[in-house]
Amino acid sequence: MEIDSLKKTFFISPTFGSITFQQVFEKIIEFVKEEPTKNYSLIVGSDSFPGEETVFVTAIIIHRKGSGGRYFYRKIKYEKMNNLKLRIFTEASLSLEIAEALKKKLSENGVSRLPVEIHIDVGKNGATRILVKEVIKMIVGSGYIAVTKPDSFGATKVADRHTN
Template sequence: MFKDIIDFIESNPEASYNVIIGTDSHTRDEEETCFVTAIIIHQIGKGARYYYRKNSQRKVSSLRQKIFFEAALSLDCASKVARKLSENGHSELNVEIHLDIGANGRTKELIKEIVGMVVGSGFDAKIKPESCGATKVADKHTK
């Protein structure tokens, strides 16, 4: 996957890119929660390509615990992607993390903590409605 990402970026080095990481989850049944982390490489003005990974865990019933775990999965992935980009001469590319939280709804109390965790780790954080990496791309593959 990393080779494909680097090849995609290097196929048009004059283009501008956004690198987006987002995680979403869905509790499928009484015993399992499916977490999906997406990596999106957006070539501005030309479209995007994405990759995703599914990870099933024992059911997570606490919304707070689920959101923190989503953020932790995104941070782990973002760190690996940023390191690989840097190793391949693309440290100028900014990696942003899209979070499945927003000012409306049950997650509003978590915004300060989760965004602080992401920003404190050196990444930009986006929340709803600007967090399509989590709310659209990763969400699509949780069901």
């Protein structure tokens, strides 16, 4: 997804309500500037819920290590998807799209020092264990840090909270 198409996309913030991708980016920069000497992680994670339609939620989290953070999310509905592999790869693709747009905005604004992690909803146990290597290769091959269960809270806690 290009930044131009993200201009029409709204994210929800528990703190700021409905905001644009540009505003999300500005809020991230403001948050970092509040305490610039702290360490930060910029996390993107997606999760899905298959119901009548399949709901995908992608979360952007700015984590100030040891001092909390802020998050923003967007919801997209697709037709019902029963195939687990397709859902997991769609989640990873949605996260990569947002991560790419963030990385581009960061480099344009001279803030490229923020590392971008992609949290994926796969782990060594459960139904997704057969997909772990493939999904990690997809994320790492795209130039990002891949974080899996049980550490992938961006997908398994934050995005998951908003799938219903």
